[in-house]
Amino acid sequence: xxxxxxxxQYQHVQEGEDFTTYCNSSTTLSNIQWYKQRPGGHPVxxxxxxxxxxxxxxxxxxxxxxxxKKNSSLHITATQTTDVGTYFCAGVYYGGATNKLxxxxxxxxxxxx
Amino acid sequence: DTEVTQTPKHLxxxxxxxxxxxxxxHMGHRAMYWYKQKAKKPxxxxxxxxxxxxxxxxSVPSRFSPECPNSxxxxxxxxxxxxxxxxxxxxxxxxxxxxxxxxxxxxxxxxLSIL
Numbered sequence: 001x002x003x004x005x006x007x008x009q010y011q012h013v014q015e016g017e018d019f020t021t022y023c024n025s026s027t028t029l030s031n032i033q034w035y036k037q038r039p040g041g042h043p044v045x046x047x048x049x050x051x052x053x054x055x056x057x058x059x060x061x062x063x064x065x066x067x068x069k070k071n072s073s074l075h076i077t078a079t080q081t082t083d084v085g086t087y088f089c090a091g092v093y094y095g096g097a098t099n100k101l102x103x104x105x106x107x108x109x110x111x112x113x
Numbered sequence: 114d115t116e117v118t119q120t121p122k123h124l125x126x127x128x129x130x131x132x133x134x135x136x137x138x139h140m141g142h143r144a145m146y147w148y149k150q151k152a153k154k155p156x157x158x159x160x161x162x163x164x165x166x167x168x169x170x171x172s173v174p175s176r177f178s179p180e181c182p183n184s185x186x187x188x189x190x191x192x193x194x195x196x197x198x199x200x201x202x203x204x205x206x207x208x209x210x211x212x213x214x215x216x217x218x219x220x221x222x223x224x225l226s227i228l
Binding site: 033041042043044045048088099100101102103104105106108 | 144146153154155156157158161163168169203205207209215216217218219220221222
């Protein structure tokens with residue numbers, strides 16, 4: 001079936017260091033969304049990428065969608081303790097139900113002050 | 114604060130009990146979702162309602178029965194659950210039922226434990 005893999009599964013950084021998580025799909029995606037889930041919380045929508053090669057920035061967060069629309073990345077510059085949580089990418093596939101999100105496996109980010 | 118409200122926040126039930134999870138949103142969204150999330154795993158889609166009609170059932174066992182009484186409410190009826198059904202159950206909604214370019218808004222979830 002359709003799977004979206006993320007690496008790494010877990011990342012521990014010192015506050016101020018950068019962080020990147022990568023998301024890979026075996027088949028082409030229609031679009032990809034990113035969510036953040038704090039420990040004990042619920043997923044919160046961060047951004048959506050639709051176009052091939054698209055890059056979007058939100059303050060210290062930079063999101064990219066690959067040229068082939070099969071992969072994506074999230075980069076955080078100068079992490080802060082408030083960045084702690086699990087980051088999920090979630091893809092929508094061509095030919096699938098338009099509102100069916102396939103969540104990636106997630107990357108848990110720990111930030112040491 | 115979340116605009117999707119789920120009740121109860123916690124639920125402990127025996128395998129022979131019948132209970133219901135409730136979800137409510139007042140954002141005018143026309144698509145609503147149930148997800149199941151086990152610890153340290155991503156949310157897994159269970160059901161999707163579009164314009165109050167069931168549009169996706171991800172081969173969920175019949176002991177889970179969804180219901181959408183109106184455009185603001187979504188229920189999940191539970192009966193004869195198994196211990197492996199213990200998980201966080203998340204409700205979500207999105208604006209457009211037929212458009213994939215819509216973020217999903219999640220509730221805080223119901224943490225369910227089956228004894």
